[in-house]
Each structure stands twice: as structure tokens, then as C-alpha cells.
Amino acid sequence: MATKDKYQKYTPLEHILARPDTYVGSLETDNEKQWVLNKNKTGFDYKTIKHIPGLYKIYDEILVNAIDQASIDNKLDTIKVSIDANGTITVMNTGIGIPIEKHSKEDVYIPEMIFGQLLTSSNYDDNIKRTVGGRNGYGAKLANVFSSMFTLEVDDVQTQQTFTMTWTNNMQEKTEPIISKKACKKGLVKIIFKPDYKRFGLKKLDADSFALFEKRVYDACACTPDRVNVYFNDIKLCYKNFEKYVDLYIGNKKETNRIYESTKRWDVAVCYSDDGYKQISFVNGINTSIGGTHVDHVVRKIVNKIIDKIISKNANSQVKASFVKDHMFVFVKATLENPSFSSQTKTECTLKPQSFGSTFECSDDFSKKLLKLGIMEDAMALAKHKELRELSKTDGKKRGSIKGIPKLDDANFAGTSKSEKCTLFLTEGDSAKTFAVSGLSEIGRDYYGIFPLRGKLLNVREATPKQLIDNVEINAIKQILGLQQGRIYESLSDLRYGHIEILTDADVDGSHIKGLIINFIHTFWPSLLKFPTFIQSMVTPVIKVFKKNEEYSFYTISDYNVWKETKPCKGKTYTIKYYKGLGTSTSKEAKEYFRNKSQNTVYYIENDDASPHIVLAFKKDHADNRKQWILDGIQNNETIEYTGNNQQIDYSDFINKDLIQFSIADVERSIPSMIDGLKPSQRKVIFACRKRKNTEIKVSQLAGYASTVSAYHHGEQSMNSTIVGLAQNFVGSNNINLLQPKGQFGTRLMGGKDAASPRYIFTMLSNNCSQLIKTNDDPVLSYLNDDGMEIEPKYYVPTLPLVLINGADGIGTGYSSNVPCFNPDDIKTNIKLSLKNESLNEMIPWYNGFTGEIKPVPDFPGHYITIGKYSIVRDKLEITELPIGKWIQDYKEFLDSLIDDKIINYRNHSTEDKPHFVVKIDPKVISKCDVLKVFKLTSNLSTKNMHLFDANGNIKKYATPNDIIEEFVLVRMKYYQLRKNHIISQLTSTLDIISNKVRFIEMVTNDEIIIFKKKKDSIVNDLKQNKFTKIDDSYDYLLNLKLYNLTHENIVDLKKQHKNTQSELSNIKKLSTLDMWTNDLS
Known part of the structure; x- marks a missing residue:
């Protein structure tokens, strides 16, 4: 063929006939499984039949035309489909009908234009939201093109006329339209056509195609409004309800359990499937046999509900969406706005979900019933089976020597x-x-x-x-x-x-x-x-005890303690090894x-x-x-x-x-203590710092020192982190830091994760720590013991409840704890009210340096919302504060994720401790969106999980911060009394010692007691006779006095000390425990 003859030009009609696959699908006969009516006409069977996609499509286009009209024409109350023995098909619908008049521009009657001219449609304007199936201007014309005869009858109520026109030879020949007067009460559109069976490789309509055509009328019955009566070969079909239509596939409810949800634009049914995923779906009456985005939308919602439930039962479950989907038979009837399809055959919807015009949501009742279908259990079983199959790949087996396992010494x-x-x-x-x-x-x-x-x-x-x-x-x-x-x-x-x-x-x-x-x-x-x-x-053994040739092993501390109590000297004469x-x-x-x-x-x-x-x-x-x-x-x-x-x-x-x-x-x-707000590791750090001179020390060195003097038996890194945490003072960390941060201890930039290496930063006790945890209490605290070494106390008793000032977070076995931070001034006020037995004020969480808002959540006592700070000026959103717990670097990365979606760009003016972002955004978006939600400018706090150890070492859940204050006051007052008693005891003992020293010196200087040239036993006997007080069962405090203390001047000094001590004792006796607390707080 010459080059010039290679190129051909088709008219649209010629192209359709030459390339039918593009428009109606294949004209070849396929053997495939399809749903068709059973012999008893009581349900559908899924069986293999001979199927010609193109033939089915041209029939479906005519039927969908009637279904479309039913959705937009309230006068349409009847659709009738009939197929005679010759294979002639008639589709009729009532309604307003089609105007019998000429088009204003095309000079052709509108019915002829609709059914006899390609690329004409009333659905081209995509700005109009339509919920019909037609869109591209082919539709019913394709049936005309692939028919040997195609007759159109139209009754127009408005003009009381009837229109008749016939096309033959694949729409290439036509009669002139016949228009006549007709008295008609209803409009009518009737299409009588005989497919060009030769083009489909048939002599006449075959039985399998007839069965498919009949089944499709049942679909139409379920996809049209209740007012529309649908007939097939003059028999009225009774499946108007979509739920009842589903029975045709799976039997009634007694036969197959299913759930059903119906809304204005969505009808969805789901049942269990034991032979893989299946779907029956429709979009605006079109049978989407392949499914598409509308089905995916529904299935995704259902699958997510089931997976969420599975994960709530087992967070580590590896159930995939496909495991759930594979056990579902889903039915979807959707009404979408301006739907699009993958091809003119319209077997698959491609419209994006955001353009649906509505969304499907699983109601609570639907979700609850969904979990009872057996889908979840089988999905979990499938996941378990696949897990076992995967895990079996690492199985061992009984065999002799094995190699390749490091550090194994095999028997x-x-x-x-x-x-x-x-x-x-x-x-x-x-x-x-x-x-x-x-x-x-x-x-x-x-x-x-x-x-x-x-x-x-x-x-x-x-x-x-x-x-x-x-x-x-x-x-x-x-x-x-x-x-x-x-x-x-x-x-x-x-x-x-x-x-x-x-x-x-x-x-x-x-x-x-x-x-x-x-x-x-x-x-x-x-x-x-x-x-x-x-x-x-x-x-x-945990303990061994040695004495000469004796050796005892103990496997528990309690065993050792029992043995020790049986020994006269409590085991002190033995060498003990832990x-x-x-x-x-x-x-x-x-x-x-x-x-x-x-x-x-x-x-x-x-x-x-x-x-x-x-x-x-x-x-x-x-x-x-x-x-x-x-x-x-x-x-x-x-x-x-x-x-x-x-x-x-x-x-x-x-x-x-x-x-x-x-x-x-x-x-x-x-879990921290309610009394001092500290966990054991934190308490060990404070103990170690108080044990040494309060000078700067490297964090890494302090960690080692604290581990030694407090018998800390865990990792060094954990102790380093504890020390750094006690020194942090950025917003969202401590309201009052107990250690001083000498170096980079972390900032709001990364929530403390940006702290420098422990080798390079220094710390020491802060002045706040000394004010809050008084050394005066040290003698009355209960100290722990580790291997015979006294270590930190069971708890300190600060002047204010530190657990409320600095908050707490912790997760242990079975228990977790979350305590927000509160304002120390509010805490002081409530302590004073508690001491007066007055009602306490409600406290709102407070974080030092936070410039946003913290509000109670209405109707949810104990729940609070923290709100960042922002302002809007035209197209700029300026954020100057983040909610508690959100860090600057994380927020920057969050804003990065919004670019090209919700924001245009942003500028970052933040410092290490002050967030500041200027976000450029479309003003229309700002006006419509919830800024706090979209830009994540809120966080939540709660007092509903405040598990803490009480003074008796029992873990307890505190309902409110004021409950903590009330209990703390009782413990603190008890310890002020213990402190007072201890001071009185110490001062009384000091007075006794001073009095004994004065009397001893006077008796020595007056020669009433002779100490020179006498044996110690004789002197001790004199002291006993003169009724001197023993200290630690000894008189060494007298006998060890130096010569220059045995003078008149020293007697004067001692009497002055006695007077001062007496005055101090008198003052402390007069001082109430409340006064002591007030002095500590001043």
C-alpha cells in the first residue's frame, strides 16, 4: 500500500462500528460467571454463561436511560421491559416525556436529536451536580448504532402529540418523523429495537443473554424510587427495597446473617463470604460489575472498623485489610454527583471520593452488628495462620551439631x-x-x-x-x-x-x-x-556468713534475718558477704x-x-x-x-x-511518691547532692557518685537522664527545677532531647531545692538500707507538694501516672485553707512561662485543654505559642507536611525557648477551617490518672489535686511535730551535757573530784557516785576534756551556752507546728 493510502478518516458512526470495543466492549462471546435468575425465579445463581459484553451494553444503555429519568422525573411511575421471541426488545417508561419540538439551534426535533445524533446530551455541563448515569453523549445512541431496527415513540402531554421515528441499518438510514395529535394523560418514551445480531455472531437472542437481560430488570427495580413500578414481560417485579433485593443473592435473614445501612444516598449491605471477596454495586442505577471508588470507599470504612476492633483486642495483631476484605460480600447502591467511569462500558467507577457529594459512615448500630458476622474472627485466624507460616521459617529441628550461633557452647x-x-x-x-x-x-x-x-x-x-x-x-x-x-x-x-x-x-x-x-x-x-x-x-546464695571455719549460705534476705536473730550478738561477730x-x-x-x-x-x-x-x-x-x-x-x-x-x-x-x-x-x-513527688532514682540524686559539698560537678561524675553513695544498681545512662530531667526549666518541664542547669540541658526546641552530653554539662543543687527540702527534717526521716549501708530516705517531706508543682509521668507494670503541673502560689493558698479547715479552691494546671490558655473541658471534670496562641491578619496566621507538650522542631516538621495541602508556605522566627511561626494561607481556607484543630494548637491534660505512693508505701489513685494537698498537709504536720520533738530532745540533751560539764569542771577545780594520778576506773566510779549522766554508755565526753577547758573562763562560756540553749529550747516549745511551716515558707 502506498504511503498516501495508509491514512484513513472515519466518521463518528463509522468509528463506532469499526472499533466497538472502545464504546460498548467486545462483540465476541465469552464464557464467564454471571449472576442470573434461577429456574424458580426466587433468587440469583452465580454460574458460567455465554456472555457478549457489547450486546449487554447496548441493552443496558436503554434501560439506564429509563432509570436516570426515574431519578429526576417525579411523574415517572412505570418502567416496562419486554423481549419477544424474535429478540426484539421494548423499553417503555412513563413521565413528563420529551418535548416534541425542534431544537432552537440545530433545526431538528429534540427526540431525534437525543436518540439519533451522536454526541448530544443534556449532561455536558459539569458545573451542574447531576445524579444520573449518562454523561458523554453516546448512551442510547449506541443501541441505535448496533441495531438493525430502532424505533422511538414519544408522547408529549404538553402538546398532546405523539412522535414516531425509525432508524435501520445501524442508524445509517431513517424515516421521517411522524407527528400526530394524541390525547394522552401521561408522557411516554418507548424504544423498540432489534440488535444487529449478526454483528454479535448470533442468529437470534440466545438464552444466556436473555437471562442476563432479565436479571438486569431486577437491578432496575431495586435502583429506582418506590413509586416506580417495574415490569418484565408484563410481570410486575416486587423488589423495590434494596435490602430485599440483596435476598436474591444470599437468601433471607434466617438463611444468611447480614447487616444493612440506608441513608439518603447510600444503601449498603454486608455479609460473611467464605469464598473470597465479592461485591455487587450500582452507581446511579448503573451496574458497576468491577466496582470502583464508591465500593472502595465503603469497604475501607468497614474494614477499618473491624481492624480497629481487632487492634483494641490485640495491639500487635498483623491483620491486613485484605484479610478482612477477603471474607466480605458487600452490596452498594450509591447516588453520586457527576460520576466518572474507566470507560464507556461503565463497569468501574473512577470518581474521586471528595467529589461524591456525600460520604458513607458506619453508624454505631451498624458497627456493632458488623462485628458479629464472623468476618473479624476469620480475618484474625487468617492472620494467625500466616504468622505461623512466617514464624515456621525460623524453626529449629532435632539434629546433631549446629553452627552459626554466636556464643553458643553446645552440649x-x-x-x-x-x-x-x-x-x-x-x-x-x-x-x-x-x-x-x-x-x-x-x-x-x-x-x-x-x-x-x-x-x-x-x-x-x-x-x-x-x-x-x-x-x-x-x-x-x-x-x-x-x-x-x-x-x-x-x-x-x-x-x-x-x-x-x-x-x-x-x-x-x-x-x-x-x-x-x-x-x-x-x-x-x-x-x-x-x-x-x-x-x-x-x-x-544472696548472702554468705563466715567465722573461722564456719560458713553459712542464705538464699533469701529473710532467711538471713531469721538466722541473725538467733545469734546472741545479732551475728555481728561474723563476716558478711552480699x-x-x-x-x-x-x-x-x-x-x-x-x-x-x-x-x-x-x-x-x-x-x-x-x-x-x-x-x-x-x-x-x-x-x-x-x-x-x-x-x-x-x-x-x-x-x-x-x-x-x-x-x-x-x-x-x-x-x-x-x-x-x-x-x-x-x-x-x-511511680513517684505523693509526699516528695520523686521517684527513687530522683531521690537518690538529691540525697547524693546533699551528701557532698554543693559545688558544680559534671553530670556524668554526679551519676557515678550518686550510684555509689545511694546503691543505684541500674544503668549509668538512666541516672544521667534523671539528673538532666531534674535540672530542666523550659516551658513544659519543671515549674521549679531542683538542680541548676550549668550548660545545655535541653530546650523547647526538642523537648529536652537536645541536651548536651553528660560529659560536658555541670550541675548542683538549686536554691529552690534547699528552700523546699529542709535539712532540719533529715534527722527524723526514715532511711533505707542496702547491704548494711544507709542510703536515701524512704521519702523527703518538702514544704510544698512537689508532685503538684512539677507534675509527674511514669509507666510501671500495671500502673501509670500522669500529674499535671500547678502554680505554687495556688498550692500555698490551698494549704493555708486546709490548715484552717476551709474549702479549697479549684486549681487549674499551670506551667511556668506558658503564655497560652489552659481551660477546663466543660462537662468533663478533671480534664483540661491547653491552647496555643495565634492571630490572623489577612492571609497570615501568626503562631506565637504552642500547647503544652508540643515542641518547636516537631511543629516545624508538622507545618512542612501541610505545604501544598493546607498552607502556601511559612516562615520560622522561633528561638530555642519561644515558638514563632508566620504561616501564609489562603484566606478562604482560614475562614472555613477550625484553626485550633487543623493546626493542632491544642493538647489535653487530665487529673484522672494520678497514681502515687502514699506515706505508708501503698499505691493510691488520687481523684483531684486537692485530695493530694489534704493528705500532704497531714503528713507534713506530722513531720513538723517529729522535727519539733527531735529538736527539743537534742536541746534537752545538750543542756544536760553542758550542765554536767560545768559541774564536772567546778568539782575538779574545787578538788571534789581528783583526776590526776588516779586510775580511770577510780575516776569513773567517782562520776557514778556523783550521778553524772552517761552519753552512749560512757563518760568520755567529760574525761576527754582538754586541760585548758578546766578553767573558770570555760565555765563562764558553758553557762552562757546553757542560757542560750535554754532560751532556744523555750522558744521551740512555744513554737507551734503551724508556725514552723509558716517560717519555712517565708
Whole structure:
């Protein structure tokens, strides 16, 4: 073909006939599954039929034309569809009809223009919001183009005329329109057409196409208003209600449970599907067999509801949206504004959700019923199955030697026929492994392996599959033991090791490690806990006592205390050695313990069902039950007396008497005291600072010093962070910082995360600390003891409740605490009112330097909202304060995320302690939006979670800040009385000493007592006879006086001291405890 002949030009009509796929879809016959009416005409069957997409499309265009008119023409009350034996199709609808008049511009009758001229439509103006299916100007004309005969009849009520016109030969030939007078009460549009069956490869309409056409009329019945009667071959269809229409697919409610939601523009039904995701959907009456954005919109809402519920049950669940969707059969009938589709065949809606003109929302009732369909349970089961399949990739198996696991010392017989007799030591770190290696020199390596844990094992009960798969330690243990995911073990011979022996320090963290290992086995292989020797632990002494050839070992402090009380001198003549960890033991001692391994081993057994106890301790959603468990543990104070000697311990006893000690300690570390507002680590820092001269010291050095003098047994980094936190004074940190920040201790820029390295910053006690925590109280405080060393007090008793001044946040096992900050002046006022037994003022949270607002939330007592500060001038939003808890750097990144969406740009004028952003924004957007919400200029505070330790060491929830003040006042007044009593006692003792010294000097100078050239015993006897007072069961305070003190001048000084002390004693007796408090506050 010559180049000039390669190019062709089609008319629109010729192009449609030459390229039908573009307009109506394929003209070829396909075998595919479709919904069609069953033989009894009581429901739909989903079966494989012969289907010609193009033929179905031209039929559907005519029917959709009638459905469209039903949505906009209130006079339309009837649609009739009939198909005769020759395959001639008639679609009729009543209504206002089509005007029988010529178009003002085109000089053609409007009915002819609508049905006989391509690219004509009343739906071209997209500025008008329409809820019909037509849009592109093809529609019913396509049926004309692909028909051998196409007749249009129109009755016009307005003109009392009738219009008839016929097209033939694929709309290429036509008759002249016939217009005549006709008396008509209703308008009418009737289309009679016979598809050009030859073009579709047919001689006549086949049975499968007839079934599809019939089914589509049932769709039309469900997609038209209630007033419209729909007929097929003169039989009226009775499925006007969309919910009833759904019955045709899934049976009635007794047969299939479903839920249904109907609003003005959305009808949605959902039921469980056991054979994958399915959908039936319509947009403005068009059957969107592929679905599209409207279905995705609905499905996303439903799936999110189910996933939210699953996550509320198990935060680590890895249920994907597809897992939920795969169990859904969803029905959607949507009315959208100006819908768009992926092609002229209109099988898939592509309109963006923001252009729908409405949204679908799941009502509370719909959501509640949704969770009862079984979809959620199957989605969770599918997720679990996939998790197990993924986790099984890290399975171990029983085999001989294994390689590639760092630090594993494998038993020689592990994985062999003797594996059931093998024991794997799981040790707390490398030092404990060294301890075990020393011990194995006594019992050999044939049956014993060692694997050191890197700290604490993962809590697998709350871990995601990804966390488990990525956890090197978990995978290593599975490989070493030969554990297989999901397997129920009936014999220990199926494993590489028949026993696990846990080797940890004899402290609460060691108990936690034991618990985590037990939890690991119980979560995945609970059958192994049935074997009474599978999990064991080696117990080592916490104290040893030595005296010459005697040696006693104690496995608990309580055992030691009982022994000590049986000794005449309370054990003081013995040498005591505390074993804080396995590292304290020598190699010789390790060998001794392993030599007597049976005496130092305990076995964990399952007499009763241990599951509820283990789950309680480690499952996240049991937090409320854990609270009571911990309270009971504190009150009962039960512990396990480890004795060794093949001791057997129930798993439930281990959880409730041993592991609980870790949980109690964790709460004590994390939750502050109501009295001084401090956690133990913070109290240790204050104690250390008061113990040394108050001069500047590096934070890193103070951390080391505090750890030494207060017996802090945790990480150095944790202590560094504690010190930095006590010194911070930016908005949102402390109202009154107890330490001075000498250097960069963090700012509002990053909420304190921008603090410099502890090696480069200095600190010391602040003047505020000295004013709030008085040294006068030190003698009457109760001090703790660690290994015989006196350390920090149980709590300090400040002059004001620091927990309200600086607030508190903490998370421990079962408990958390959140206390907002309050104004010290408000606190002082309420203390004074409390002392007068008057009603206290309500206090609002207050943060030093905060320039925004803090308001109570109406109708929600104890809840407050903090509001940033902003102003609007034309297109500028100026933000000069952020809500409490939001930091400048984070907010800058938030604004970055809004560019090109809600804002145009912004300028940052912030300093390290003062936020200042100028945001440029479209004024129309500002006028419509909620600035506080859109720009996240609020945060919430609450007094509803104020868990604190009271003066008796019990954890207590305080309802209001004033409850804290009332209780604090009682404790503070008690300690003022204790301080007063102590001062009186000290002054009285001082007066007695001074009086005795004066009398002693006078008697010596008057030769009434001779001290020269006499033995000490004789002098002591003289002092007894003269009834001198002993101090600490001794007269050394008199006998150690120097010669120059035995003078008249010293007597005068002592009498002056006596007078002054007497005056001081008199004054303190007159001073009330209230006066003492007032003086401290001045």
C-alpha cells in the first residue's frame, strides 16, 4: 500500500462500528460467571454463561436511560421491559416525556436529536451536580448504532402529540418523523429495537443473554424510587427495597446473617463470604460489575472498623485489610454527583471520593452488628495462620551439631539419641556464662550447653510476627532447642535439649528474665510446661556468713534475718558477704555450686493450670487485673523461700510470689511518691547532692557518685537522664527545677532531647531545692538500707507538694501516672485553707512561662485543654505559642507536611525557648477551617490518672489535686511535730551535757573530784557516785576534756551556752507546728 493510502478518516458512526470495543466492549462471546435468575425465579445463581459484553451494553444503555429519568422525573411511575421471541426488545417508561419540538439551534426535533445524533446530551455541563448515569453523549445512541431496527415513540402531554421515528441499518438510514395529535394523560418514551445480531455472531437472542437481560430488570427495580413500578414481560417485579433485593443473592435473614445501612444516598449491605471477596454495586442505577471508588470507599470504612476492633483486642495483631476484605460480600447502591467511569462500558467507577457529594459512615448500630458476622474472627485466624507460616521459617529441628550461633557452647550430646538428658543453661549475660563455664569443669560438657542472653528476652506475647522473625535471640533459642512453631510436644526426646536451666542474678531482674523465658515457652509451646523437669533454675546464695571455719549460705534476705536473730550478738561477730550478682562469685564458688548442682536446682511444675497466671503477668490487655495483682502482692508480701535441694515450685507460685517482686519494684521505680513527688532514682540524686559539698560537678561524675553513695544498681545512662530531667526549666518541664542547669540541658526546641552530653554539662543543687527540702527534717526521716549501708530516705517531706508543682509521668507494670503541673502560689493558698479547715479552691494546671490558655473541658471534670496562641491578619496566621507538650522542631516538621495541602508556605522566627511561626494561607481556607484543630494548637491534660505512693508505701489513685494537698498537709504536720520533738530532745540533751560539764569542771577545780594520778576506773566510779549522766554508755565526753577547758573562763562560756540553749529550747516549745511551716515558707 502506498504511503498516501495508509491514512484513513472515519466518521463518528463509522468509528463506532469499526472499533466497538472502545464504546460498548467486545462483540465476541465469552464464557464467564454471571449472576442470573434461577429456574424458580426466587433468587440469583452465580454460574458460567455465554456472555457478549457489547450486546449487554447496548441493552443496558436503554434501560439506564429509563432509570436516570426515574431519578429526576417525579411523574415517572412505570418502567416496562419486554423481549419477544424474535429478540426484539421494548423499553417503555412513563413521565413528563420529551418535548416534541425542534431544537432552537440545530433545526431538528429534540427526540431525534437525543436518540439519533451522536454526541448530544443534556449532561455536558459539569458545573451542574447531576445524579444520573449518562454523561458523554453516546448512551442510547449506541443501541441505535448496533441495531438493525430502532424505533422511538414519544408522547408529549404538553402538546398532546405523539412522535414516531425509525432508524435501520445501524442508524445509517431513517424515516421521517411522524407527528400526530394524541390525547394522552401521561408522557411516554418507548424504544423498540432489534440488535444487529449478526454483528454479535448470533442468529437470534440466545438464552444466556436473555437471562442476563432479565436479571438486569431486577437491578432496575431495586435502583429506582418506590413509586416506580417495574415490569418484565408484563410481570410486575416486587423488589423495590434494596435490602430485599440483596435476598436474591444470599437468601433471607434466617438463611444468611447480614447487616444493612440506608441513608439518603447510600444503601449498603454486608455479609460473611467464605469464598473470597465479592461485591455487587450500582452507581446511579448503573451496574458497576468491577466496582470502583464508591465500593472502595465503603469497604475501607468497614474494614477499618473491624481492624480497629481487632487492634483494641490485640495491639500487635498483623491483620491486613485484605484479610478482612477477603471474607466480605458487600452490596452498594450509591447516588453520586457527576460520576466518572474507566470507560464507556461503565463497569468501574473512577470518581474521586471528595467529589461524591456525600460520604458513607458506619453508624454505631451498624458497627456493632458488623462485628458479629464472623468476618473479624476469620480475618484474625487468617492472620494467625500466616504468622505461623512466617514464624515456621525460623524453626529449629532435632539434629546433631549446629553452627552459626554466636556464643553458643553446645552440649556434646545435644540433638543425639541422648538429647533428652541434655540441659541448656540460659544465662543472664556473658559474665553469667563465664560463671557457668567455670562450673561445667565439675560436671562436664557432654550433657550441658550454655547460651548467654543479651539482657531480657522479648515479651513474645505482645510481639508482632516481624519482631519475632527479626529477633536474633528468639530465633537462636528455637534453633538450639529444636523448637517448631505450633507443634504440640508429647515427648522431650523430640528436642535437642530435654531441659532448660535458667541462670540469673538473685534479684528482681533475674526473676523477670525467668518469667520472660517461661512466658516464651508458654505462648508457643504450652505442652512443654506439662513436663516437670523441662524448665529449671539454679539458685545461688544472696548472702554468705563466715567465722573461722564456719560458713553459712542464705538464699533469701529473710532467711538471713531469721538466722541473725538467733545469734546472741545479732551475728555481728561474723563476716558478711552480699552477693549482688553471679559476678560476685569466684570461680571456686561456681565449681562448688555445680558440684552440688542437685542441691542448687529448683524445678518448675504445673500442678494447676498456670495459664491464667502467666497471661495475667505478660498480656497487655490485662492491665486492670495486674493492678489488683500488684496491690495484693504489696499487702500480702509473700515470697518464695528458695532452698535448692531439688525444690519444686508451681508456675503459679513463681508468678504470684517471685515474679511479682519485679513488678512491685518496677512500679516503685516508675511511680513517684505523693509526699516528695520523686521517684527513687530522683531521690537518690538529691540525697547524693546533699551528701557532698554543693559545688558544680559534671553530670556524668554526679551519676557515678550518686550510684555509689545511694546503691543505684541500674544503668549509668538512666541516672544521667534523671539528673538532666531534674535540672530542666523550659516551658513544659519543671515549674521549679531542683538542680541548676550549668550548660545545655535541653530546650523547647526538642523537648529536652537536645541536651548536651553528660560529659560536658555541670550541675548542683538549686536554691529552690534547699528552700523546699529542709535539712532540719533529715534527722527524723526514715532511711533505707542496702547491704548494711544507709542510703536515701524512704521519702523527703518538702514544704510544698512537689508532685503538684512539677507534675509527674511514669509507666510501671500495671500502673501509670500522669500529674499535671500547678502554680505554687495556688498550692500555698490551698494549704493555708486546709490548715484552717476551709474549702479549697479549684486549681487549674499551670506551667511556668506558658503564655497560652489552659481551660477546663466543660462537662468533663478533671480534664483540661491547653491552647496555643495565634492571630490572623489577612492571609497570615501568626503562631506565637504552642500547647503544652508540643515542641518547636516537631511543629516545624508538622507545618512542612501541610505545604501544598493546607498552607502556601511559612516562615520560622522561633528561638530555642519561644515558638514563632508566620504561616501564609489562603484566606478562604482560614475562614472555613477550625484553626485550633487543623493546626493542632491544642493538647489535653487530665487529673484522672494520678497514681502515687502514699506515706505508708501503698499505691493510691488520687481523684483531684486537692485530695493530694489534704493528705500532704497531714503528713507534713506530722513531720513538723517529729522535727519539733527531735529538736527539743537534742536541746534537752545538750543542756544536760553542758550542765554536767560545768559541774564536772567546778568539782575538779574545787578538788571534789581528783583526776590526776588516779586510775580511770577510780575516776569513773567517782562520776557514778556523783550521778553524772552517761552519753552512749560512757563518760568520755567529760574525761576527754582538754586541760585548758578546766578553767573558770570555760565555765563562764558553758553557762552562757546553757542560757542560750535554754532560751532556744523555750522558744521551740512555744513554737507551734503551724508556725514552723509558716517560717519555712517565708
